Amino acid sequence: MQILKNTLYMATAVAVAFLFFSCRKKKADKAPDDAYVPTPYNIQYPSYFPAMHIAEDNPLTVEGVELGRKLYYDPLLSKGGPNDGKSCSSCHIQQYGFTLPNSIVLPHINLGFNSNFSWKGAVSGTMEDMMKFEVEEFFAATPANFQQHAEYPTLFKRVFGSETITHKELAYALAQFFRTMISSNSRFDKYLRKELQLTPSELNGFMIFNTEKGDCFHCHTVGLFTDNQFHNIGLDSVFTGGNQGRTEITGMPTDLGKFKTSTLRNVALRNSFMHDGRFTTLAQVIDHYNTGVKKSNTLDPIMTKPGKEFGLQLNALEKADLIAFLNALTDESFITNPSLSKP
Numbered sequence: 001m002q003i004l005k006n007t008l009y010m011a012t013a014v015a016v017a018f019l020f021f022s023c024r025k026k027k028a029d030k031a032p033d034d035a036y037v038p039t040p041y042n043i044q045y046p047s048y049f050p051a052m053h054i055a056e057d058n059p060l061t062v063e064g065v066e067l068g069r070k071l072y073y074d075p076l077l078s079k080g081g082p083n084d085g086k087s088c089s090s091c092h093i094q095q096y097g098f099t100l101p102n103s104i105v106l107p108h109i110n111l112g113f114n115s116n117f118s119w120k121g122a123v124s125g126t127m128e129d130m131m132k133f134e135v136e137e138f139f140a141a142t143p144a145n146f147q148q149h150a151e152y153p154t155l156f157k158r159v160f161g162s163e164t165i166t167h168k169e170l171a172y173a174l175a176q177f178f179r180t181m182i183s184s185n186s187r188f189d190k191y192l193r194k195e196l197q198l199t200p201s202e203l204n205g206f207m208i209f210n211t212e213k214g215d216c217f218h219c220h221t222v223g224l225f226t227d228n229q230f231h232n233i234g235l236d237s238v239f240t241g242g243n244q245g246r247t248e249i250t251g252m253p254t255d256l257g258k259f260k261t262s263t264l265r266n267v268a269l270r271n272s273f274m275h276d277g278r279f280t281t282l283a284q285v286i287d288h289y290n291t292g293v294k295k296s297n298t299l300d301p302i303m304t305k306p307g308k309e310f311g312l313q314l315n316a317l318e319k320a321d322l323i324a325f326l327n328a329l330t331d332e333s334f335i336t337n338p339s340l341s342k343p
Contacts (some may be wrong), residue, residue: 036158038063041176042191046184046194048223052112054130058172064159066343068177071170076149081140088134088174089342096334097266101305104277109265109334112179114228119259119275120246121230127178131171141170152183183265183334185251188325198328205325214289215312216322218302225264225329230259231300235274242276258299266334268327282323287313290314 038061045052054060056232067169071077072088079085091105092098096110106119117123117130135141146152146165153163188206189197198206208214210222230246239245239257246255259275273279279288291311293303302308314322334340 013242014030030277034120036161038159041065041180043179043182045182046189046192046223049110049184050113050223052179053115053126054112055126055175058128058175060176061159063155064173064176065180067155067159068173068175069340070155070343071174072177076145077135077170078139079145080142083139086176094337094341095269097183097269097331097335099270100272101270102272103273104272106260106262107139107266107270108178108181109183109263110179110224114226116228116230116260119261120249122249127175128171131174131178132167135167135171141167143170145166147171172343181340183331185333186265186331187328188343189331191328199324201321201324202328203325204318205321205323205328208314209325213312213318214322215302215308218277219261220264226261228261230255230258230260232296233259233289234295234299234300234303235278237294237336239295239296245275254298257296258298264326265329266331268330269335282326283319286312286314286319286322290319 041052041062043052043060043063058064075085075087075090077087088108091100091103092108093100096107099105104119111117111130112127115124115126117133123130123133133231143165146156147163156162156165156173158167159173174303187196187198187202191198197203209216209220211217219227219229219231219233232245236243236257239247244256246258246260247253249255267273268282271280273282273285279285289312291313293299293311295304
């Protein structure tokens, strides 16, 4: 009987030991995956900005943002495609507010708050939708190029939990970085935060901008300085070629001559304005609104309301003040922020 008891005790001990080491082995096998838990990214922006939409299936993480930044500057994104050798940064240079100073390229500023993209709104939806278009159509990226790369599979696993790289993962990583490209530290922002006073000229320019005197605020809403909508602002009375605007996307005659409202943040860094770059100075832009508006059936009602049938009619001092305010929208920290620079 004693021998039987000893045998049972030994069998039980062996079984317990087996289960113990088996569980430890399973935990050890999972350890590498546990190491790839991304770190939540705490995004911050002013209270006078609208709420940013962040996709539930693409939460911001430190690792995701860093991966998106790496992709933004990597010409591998375009290898073998129609824009071979180019990266996002080729046409969106940080020191110019993520655009080119003498081109019609829309800047990459605060796009995480937008739902319409490009001058004519060729893409509408989320940032993920926009990045899918960029990855699949504009760059025609080849996921295999990243899959075979020495670093990218590991980097993607750290973000998405898998080394498999498709157009979706490329787009989602880029979307995370784009959401961090926030400009909100200009002289005007510091004025709103009561950190400094605007000059009398800047302040008067703001009053013109933000009242019926200048009517700018209707489309260039304070905060993002764009309403993310499309307007005919009287550039032409006859619409041909690329000047037809959003109607080329929607097919609707009521969209003839309408283009997206570009943000005015960092606008003073540019020397090409409107969808076709027809103006090269801010003074020329203001002169257009002052006396150069052309009538058409789709002209925005703001341009023809009572008292504005012949333009803004600002005097020379008022125009200078308005330009001073627009200069106060330059965000030096945005164009020098190392977290947005090439890694």
